[in-house]
Amino acid sequence: MRAAVLGGGSWGTALAYLLARKGYRVNLWVRRKEEAEELNRCRENLRYLPGVCLPEKVVATASLEDSLQGVEVVICAVPSHAFREVLRAAWPVFPSGAYVINGAKGLELETRLRLSQVFATEAGEEALERYVALSGPSHAEEVAREQPTAVVVASHRWEAAEWAQELLMCSFFRVYTNPDLVGVELGGALKNIIALGTGICEGIGFGDNAKAALMTRGLTEIARLGVRLGANPLTFTGLAGVGDLIVTCTSRHSRNRRAGWEIGKGKSLQETLAAVGMVVEGVRTTKVAYTLAQELKVKMPITVETYRVLFEGLSPLEAARNLMLRARTREIEEIGYC
Known part of the structure; x- marks a missing residue:
């Protein structure tokens, strides 16, 4: 089998290595x-994955047309904001019948669409039969060093998810399937907002109590918006939800956590992005989720305060105070997403 991986960052390189x-x-x-x-x-x-030796079966090319010749599967590993542009350029020379596995995690800023919806607008609704979303706790640095990793794939069509599962699964990369494409995509995107918040907590100097509270209440926000948009709440207890949330909020590999840490230390958003030097998906996702929460009247206080810190100049300490002094509420009722 021949495969194409679109995107030469750390994640694309790791997936090429795996295949x-x-x-x-x-x-x-x-x-x-x-x-x-x-x-x-x-x-x-x-630049992106030093120390990992690529097998000879990986051949890099700067020609999009050449990369797609004769392949049976195309794995997209470009940042979410570049997904539409790359897909639009690739689709005219796309191999007929090839599966598409999307490893990007984000929401389109201008349209507020999930990436499967972006795919459908460019490729047509019928092409969703071959579209699969890949998500879960999977830092490229560990996958490419064959550290045990478990992920989830989701598709509108069960056979497509199982095909992707068979393609990717190996001794160090375990793949589960989930029919909830909406929930898997939203879990992978929205956890980056909470990772930014967790990093801010660390940058301020808060301890484990604060980070644990933020992660737990953050998962509630993710599920609350997800259910409002049609997701299965159980998805957020799985790899695309709590699994990805844990790794992104705690790992030294997490760009979103590092970006939050820089902001918590007092750097501006522009200074932070320059310091990280790679795409921080949570910044754009925060904008989209904030807007959706306002439109749909979904309570997302952590997202709101993170938005205000990133884009309105609110100090991280004031944001933390706002969260702590919110009106009293009941945990169990909120977990039920009533």
């Missing part, structure tokens, strides 16, 4: 010719 280790030939598409030449020469992604 090559399973014996598949992988075309890894990157934007710049110089980057492709360096990958093929050094057999290592020096």
Whole structure:
């Protein structure tokens, strides 16, 4: 089997490594010719995934058309804000009948659409029969070093999810299926907001109590919005929900957590993004979720305060005070999403 991976960042490189280790030939598409030449020469992604030797079955190319020739599956690993642009460029030369596995986690800023909805607007509703979302706690740095990882794939069509499961599953990468495409996509996107908040807590100097509270109440917010948009609440107790939330809020590999830490230390958003040097998906997702919460009248206090810190100049300490002094409420009623 031949596969294409679109996106030469850490996640795309890790997925290309995984497929090559399973014996598949992988075309890894990157934007710049110089980057492709360096990958093929050094057999290592020096910028995004240093120290990982790429198998010979991975061939990098800067030609989108060449990367798609003769492949049976296309894995998208570009940032969510670039997904529509890359898909629009790729679709005219897309291999007929190929499956699409999307590893990006985010919401489109301008339209507030989930990425499967973006895919449907560009490729057509019928193409969703071959679309699969990949999510769960899966830092590229650990996947590419064959550390045990468990993820979930979701699709409107059960057979497509099971096909992706068979494709990706191996001794160090366990794959579960879930029919709840809405919940899996939203869980993967919205947890980045809570990771920003957790990082802010750490930057301020708050302890474990505060971080645990933020993560727990953050999961409630994620599920509350998810259910309002049609997701199954049980999805948020799984890998795309609490699993991804834990790893993104606690790991040293998490860009969103690091960005929050920088903001908690007093840096501006612009200074923070420059310091991180890679895409911080939670920034755009916070904007989208804030807008959706206002429109749908869904209570998301952590998201609201995070938005105000990022975009309205509210101090992190004042945001924390606002959350702590909210009106009294009952935990059990909120967990029921009534």
